[in-house]
Amino acid sequence: MQKRIRILAIFMVGLLGIVLLQALNIQFFKSNELANSSGNPRIANALRNEPRGEILGADGTVLALSVPSKSGSLRYQRQYPLGPLFSQEVGFNSQVYGAYGLEASYNSYLTVHPQPAHSLAQLLSPVKEPDSLTLTLIPSLQKLAATQLAGRDGAVVMINPNTGGIMAMYSNPTYDPNGLVAPSVTLEEAAWKAAIKKNTNGYPPLTSMAYQEAFPPGSTFKVVTSSAVFGLKPRLASKSYPVASTISLPDTNKTLSNFGGSSCGGTIEIMLPPSCDTGFAEVGLDLGPSLLWQQASSFGFDTYIPVDLPHGSVAVSNFPTPAQEVNRKPFVAYSAIGQGDVRATALQNALVAAGIANKGAIMTPHFLRAVRNSSGGLIKSYQPSLWKRATDSKTAASVSQMMQNVALYGTAAGLFPPEDKVAAKTGTAQTSSSNVNLQTDDWMIAFAPADAPRFAVAVILPNQALSGTGAAVAGPVMRCMVLGAMAIIKGQPAQGTSSTCP
DSSP, rough: HHHHHHHHHHHHHHHHHHHHHHHHHHIIHHHHHTTOOOHHHHHHHHHSSSSOOOOOOOSSOOEEEEEESSSOOOEEEETTGGGGSSHHHHHEETTTEEEHHHHTTTTTHSSOEEEESSHHHHHHSEEEEEEEEEEOOOOOHHHHHHHHTTOSSEEEEEEEETTTTTTEEEEESSSOOOGOOOHHHHHHHHHHHHHHOTTTSSTTTTSSSTTSOBBOOOGGHEEEHHHHHHHHHHHGGGEEEESSSSSEEETTOEEEOGGOOOOOOEEHHTTTTTTTTHHHHHHHHHHHHHHHHHHHHHHHTOOOOOOOSSTTOOOOOOOOOOGGGGOHHHHHHHHHHHHHTBBBBBBHHHHHHHHHTTTTEEEEBOOEEEEOOTOOOOEOOOOEEEEEESSSSHHHHHHHHHHHHHHHHSSSTSSSSSSGHHHHHEEEEEEESSSSSSSEEEEEEEEEESSOOOOEEEEEEEETTTOOIIIIHHHHHHHHHHHHHHHHHHHHHHSSSBBHHH
């Protein structure tokens, strides 16, 4: 009998221990997650009966606000005055589907909560209200990006390389978030179905092409390959590669040719402006998979980008590991020119440009500039921080000069006013599609002014005709983004800067 009682006692103590561990887990480890969950009754009640804080653009433009509801069960109605323009970053706060985007990331600030007491009266009777967010996004640049994409599938990302602040991030297809905060559950469900429905190229509007879709970066990746040469195997910088239109790839009967059958060669300084595929493929073979992977990782490939969006919403830009490319020398050659197994998001490629612009340092990308209370008092301001040391400053300076030559007399020649001192790199990746046998994903990355960079940009337009190139397709969009940003720097409007950039 005593043995049974002892076993029962041990069993009861074990159960009590499990209960205590779960309580500890809920109270300490999961308290923040549960407190801000859309399934929390307090949050659900706040969604229906309390206003949320405003979300503002860098210039004070209202991107999200709450107004008294005129119908339905909600006392307050969330509204997004600019509709689809900022939806993929700002997100929504739905009674059915919960919070998404920055609405989710900063939910604890945006919901009604006790404010810090600044007087005895406030201490005795705490003030409860939401805070507002001011973002780094500049509405005029966001509108310019939307205008230049003109409804085409694609994405534009512009970053301040010195702080990591995201100045513009727009992509097509997109969606109107107002349908997802409708007073009716039926209307929200209909809006959700439309937002997740894929278009003819397979892209759903709810998924942002700017940071949730990855594509072969094509020759924009030669910026990474060049950085590996200067930083990791500098003797290759002076090596002259044979002039050729086609090269044979090792361990296979396959060949690799330049675009249009052109011939090129020389040092990497000579080969980057015309974007010499044969030469850079051989550079990749000389570097080998380990150094290429090391350099790509230093730029943030194969890592979640810590932008202030919900974890897991940002796609990982992929670069094959050395183990994946063992005994696959042809794939190393293709990796060096941004094709084969290499993938990059527009956000990642903007950070590549930003890293070179900022002397090799990639700052943590972010949208938040400041949090303020209802009276305008500062609650929190974003403090820039280093994310990755991509290269040393000497390497970045060497690659920057080559990118300037791309804009002056290379594949991006004639796109930018010389006085703007633009550094750029084009990219054209041939891809297969279920609809068409071969297409191109067309890229361009750039930063300016090269001697004191204020912005870095990436443009991607996927699923273009086989004849498309980064210069011809992404180039005009990039030109207008650069002109718009330069206009803002000079104190002028971003739009209407040129007859070719409405």
